[in-house]
Amino acid sequence: MDNPTRPWTMQQIADAAGVSVTTVSHALSGKRPVNPQTAARIHRLIDQFQYVPDAGARRLQSGRSRTIGLAVPDISHWYFGRIARGVEDAANEADHGLVVTSTSNADPRREARCFTMLTTRAIDGLVYASSRSTAEIEQLARAARTAPLVLSDENIDSLDVPSVSTTVYEGARDAVTLLKTLGHERIVAIAGYQGLPSTLERTRALHEVFPGSLTFHGDFELASGYRIATELLAADVRFTAIFAHNDYMAIGAMQRLQEAGWRVPEDVSIIGFDDTDSATMVTPTLTTVRKDMVEVGRRSGLLLLEQLAGTPGSAQSSVLLPTELVVRGSTGPAPRAPRA
Amino acid sequence: MDNPTRPWTMQQIADAAGVSVTTVSHALSGKRPVNPQTAARIHRLIDQFQYVPDAGARRLQSGRSRTIGLAVPDISHWYFGRIARGVEDAANEADHGLVVTSTSNADPRREARCFTMLTTRAIDGLVYASSRSTAEIEQLARAARTAPLVLSDENIDSLDVPSVSTTVYEGARDAVTLLKTLGHERIVAIAGYQGLPSTLERTRALHEVFPGSLTFHGDFELASGYRIATELLAADVRFTAIFAHNDYMAIGAMQRLQEAGWRVPEDVSIIGFDDTDSATMVTPTLTTVRKDMVEVGRRSGLLLLEQLAGTPGSAQSSVLLPTELVVRGSTGPAPRAPRA
DNA sequence: CTGTTAGCGCTTTCAC
DNA sequence: GTGAAAGCGCTAACAG
Numbered sequence: 001m002d003n004p005t006r007p008w009t010m011q012q013i014a015d016a017a018g019v020s021v022t023t024v025s026h027a028l029s030g031k032r033p034v035n036p037q038t039a040a041r042i043h044r045l046i047d048q049f050q051y052v053p054d055a056g057a058r059r060l061q062s063g064r065s066r067t068i069g070l071a072v073p074d075i076s077h078w079y080f081g082r083i084a085r086g087v088e089d090a091a092n093e094a095d096h097g098l099v100v101t102s103t104s105n106a107d108p109r110r111e112a113r114c115f116t117m118l119t120t121r122a123i124d125g126l127v128y129a130s131s132r133s134t135a136e137i138e139q140l141a142r143a144a145r146t147a148p149l150v151l152s153d154e155n156i157d158s159l160d161v162p163s164v165s166t167t168v169y170e171g172a173r174d175a176v177t178l179l180k181t182l183g184h185e186r187i188v189a190i191a192g193y194q195g196l197p198s199t200l201e202r203t204r205a206l207h208e209v210f211p212g213s214l215t216f217h218g219d220f221e222l223a224s225g226y227r228i229a230t231e232l233l234a235a236d237v238r239f240t241a242i243f244a245h246n247d248y249m250a251i252g253a254m255q256r257l258q259e260a261g262w263r264v265p266e267d268v269s270i271i272g273f274d275d276t277d278s279a280t281m282v283t284p285t286l287t288t289v290r291k292d293m294v295e296v297g298r299r300s301g302l303l304l305l306e307q308l309a310g311t312p313g314s315a316q317s318s319v320l321l322p323t324e325l326v327v328r329g330s331t332g333p334a335p336r337a338p339r340a
Numbered sequence: 341m342d343n344p345t346r347p348w349t350m351q352q353i354a355d356a357a358g359v360s361v362t363t364v365s366h367a368l369s370g371k372r373p374v375n376p377q378t379a380a381r382i383h384r385l386i387d388q389f390q391y392v393p394d395a396g397a398r399r400l401q402s403g404r405s406r407t408i409g410l411a412v413p414d415i416s417h418w419y420f421g422r423i424a425r426g427v428e429d430a431a432n433e434a435d436h437g438l439v440v441t442s443t444s445n446a447d448p449r450r451e452a453r454c455f456t457m458l459t460t461r462a463i464d465g466l467v468y469a470s471s472r473s474t475a476e477i478e479q480l481a482r483a484a485r486t487a488p489l490v491l492s493d494e495n496i497d498s499l500d501v502p503s504v505s506t507t508v509y510e511g512a513r514d515a516v517t518l519l520k521t522l523g524h525e526r527i528v529a530i531a532g533y534q535g536l537p538s539t540l541e542r543t544r545a546l547h548e549v550f551p552g553s554l555t556f557h558g559d560f561e562l563a564s565g566y567r568i569a570t571e572l573l574a575a576d577v578r579f580t581a582i583f584a585h586n587d588y589m590a591i592g593a594m595q596r597l598q599e600a601g602w603r604v605p606e607d608v609s610i611i612g613f614d615d616t617d618s619a620t621m622v623t624p625t626l627t628t629v630r631k632d633m634v635e636v637g638r639r640s641g642l643l644l645l646e647q648l649a650g651t652p653g654s655a656q657s658s659v660l661l662p663t664e665l666v667v668r669g670s671t672g673p674a675p676r677a678p679r680a
Numbered sequence: 681c682t683g684t685t686a687g688c689g690c691t692t693t694c695a696c
Numbered sequence: 697g698t699g700a701a702a703g704c705g706c707t708a709a710c711a712g
Contacts, residue, residue, distance in 0.1 A: 020699045055462035057689035059396035060704045076425035085416035099437045122395035283623040397705035400688045
C-alpha cells in the first residue's frame with residue numbers, strides 16, 4: 001500500500017523529467033526561457049500526472065492566496081445571493097476563489113471571521129456588504145489599512161474606501177414622482193434600517209416630493225411590512241400610497257391591506273424596491289425600482305481585484321450603478337378620498 | 341517608511357517575549373506544557389499585537405487548509421442559497437471557511453474549479469450539490485478518491501459517496517395522494533430534469549397513484565412552468581390538477597392558466613415542491629411539499645467535517661431528511677368535468 | 681519546561 | 697539554458 005492518492009509535487013515532476021524543480025517552475029510560469037524540448041517534456045508529464053501546484057505553498061511564497069472574501073448579512077437571502085453571484089463571476093474570471101461569510105447571526109466570532117481571514121491572509125481582500133447601521137465602521141477602517149477592501153451596495157462617506165452602490169436617491173425620486181403624477185398626496189414610507197445610508201437617501205427623496213410624510217422603519221423582511229401595515233390600520237392612519245424600501249416589505253404590506261379588504265391599486269398604490277422575482281408573482285404585480293445586484297457584486301469584485309493588481313489610477317474610485325423604475329400593476333390614480 | 345501594516349510573524353512574538361518560536365507555537369496550541377508565566381507573557385503580547393498565525397504556513401505544514409468547498413449550480417438561486425447557508429453554518433461552527441463555486445454556466449473551466457481546488461488543497465473537502473443529470477459522475481468518483489466528498493440534495497446510488505437528501509418520494513406520494521383524495525383523476529406533472537434521481541423518484545410516486553399520467557420536463561425555472569402550461573392549453577390536454585417538481589414551475593403554470601381564465605383551485609388544483617418564500621406570496625397561496633434546505637446544507641457540512649476529522653464509524657453513511665406536505669389554497673376538490 | 685533543527689512545496693535570487 | 701540554495705511562516709521531531 002503506497003500513499004493514498006497524495007497529490008504530486010513539483011519535485012516528482014522534476015525527477016520524472018530529469019530536470020530541477022527550478023526548471024519546472026519556470027516552464028510553468030514562463031518567467032524565464034526554457035528549452036522548448038524540455039518544456040514540452042515537462043508539460044507532457046504535468047498533463048499525464050494531472051499535476052497542479054499546491055495552493056498553500058504558493059501562497060506562502062508569493063504572499064497571495066488568489067482568494068477573495070465576501071461578507072454579507074445572510075447568503076441565503078435572494079438579495080445577497082445575487083451580489084455573491086456577481087462577486088464570484090468577477091473572482092473566477094481572474095482565477096480567484098471566493099470565501100463567503102454570513103455576518104448577521106449574533107455570533108460575534110462569526111462577525112470577526114472575515115476580518116480574521118484578512119490577517120491570516122487566507123484571503124487577499126474583502127468585499128463587504130452589510131445592511132446594518134454603520135456601527136462596525138471602526139473595524140472596517142482598520143481592515144482597510146491591512147488589506148484591500150470594497151464596500152458593496154452601501155457607501156459610507158466617512159470611510160475612505162472604494163465602493164459600489166446604486167442610484168437609490170434617483171430611483172426613490174422616480175418612484176415618488178410617479179405617485180405625485182398619479183395624484184397621490186398622503187404617502188407612508190416603510191423604510192429600511194434607520195441610519196443606513198441608502199435608507200437616508202430614499203427618505204430624503206421622499207421628503208423632497210412629499211414633505212412631512214410618515215416613515216416607519218422595518219427590517220427588509222416581509223413580516224415587517226405586514227406588521228407596519230397592521231399598525232397603520234389599527235391607528236387609522238390615512239394614506240393612499242405606500243413607498244417601501246424593498247419588495248418584500250411592500251408585499252407584506254400589500255398582503256395585510258388586501259386581507260383588510262383594500263383593493264390594490266384602486267384603494268391604495270404600493271411601490272417596492274429591488275425588483276425581485278417575487279415582484280411579478282404577486283397579484284397585482286408590483287411596481288418597483290430595479291437594481292441589478294449581480295452587477296453590483298460583479299463591479300465590487302472587479303474593483304477589489306484591481307486594487308489587488310495594484311493598478312494605481314483606478315484605486316479609491318467608487319462606482320454608482322443606475323436604477324430603473326418598473327411600473328406594474330400595484331400603482332394607479334389616487335382614489336377620490338383616502339380610505340379609512 | 342516601514343512595511344505597510346504587514347502582519348506580525350510568530351518569530352516577532354517570540355523575540356518580543358524572549359523565547360523561541362517553538363514555545364510560542366506550543367503556548368498557542370497547548371500541545372506541550374509551557375511555563376505559566378511565560379505563557380501569560382506570550383498571550384499578552386499576542387493580544388497586544390493582534391497576532392494571528394498565517395493560514396498558508398499552517399496549511400503547508402499541517403496539510404489542512406481548514407476550508408471546505410461548496411459546488412452549486414448557481415449561488416444566486418433561493419434554493420442553493422439555503423443550502424449554502426447551512427453548509428456555512430456547519431463550517432463556521434468547526435472554525436472552517438467556505439469557498440463557494442457556481443458550476444452551471446457553460447464555462448468548463450469553472451466546472452472544474454472546485455475539483456482543482458481539491459487537488460491544490462485549497463480546500464480539504466467538497467460538498468457537491470448539482471441539479472443536472474449524472475453526467476459528471478466520473479469526475480465525482482475521481483474526486484472522491486482524492487478527498488472527502490459529500491453529495492448534497494441528490495443521492496447517486498452508483499456512487500459510493502456519503503450524501504444528504506430528502507424523502508422526495510414520500511413527499512411526492514403525500515402530494516398526489518392529496519389530489520386523489522380530492523377526487524382528481526387527470527394529473528399532469530411538470531417535472532425536473534430528466535434522469536435526475538429526485539425527478540425519477542417523484543415520477544415513480546406519481547405513477548403509483550396515477551398510472552399513465554403525463555409528464556413534461558422543465559428546468560426548475562418559472563418560465564418553463566409557464567411554457568409547459570401554454571403547450572398544455574394549445575394542445576387542449578384535459579387535466580384537473582398539476583403536480584410540479586418545484587414552486588417556481590408551479591407558479592409559472594398557475595400564472596399561465598389564470599391568464600387563460602382558469603380559476604385556481606376551482607378549475608385546476610396546483611401543487612408545488614420546496615415551500616419557497618414565494619409559495620405564500622401568490623394568489624391563491626400554493627400547496628407544496630416543504631424541504632428544509634438549510635438543514636440539508638448543514639447536515640452535508642457536518643458529514644463532510646466528520647469525514648475530515650476521521651471519525652471512522654460515521655463514514656459512508658447517508659442522511660435522509662423528512663419532507664412535509666403543506667396544504668394551502670391552490671388545491672381543492674376536482675371539478676365535475678375537466679375544463680377544456 | 682525549552683531550544684535547535686529540519687522540513688511542508690513552492691519561487692526566486694545567484695551562480696554557472 | 698539550467699541548477700543549487702535560500703527562504704516564505706509555521707509545526708514537530710529530537711535533544712537537552
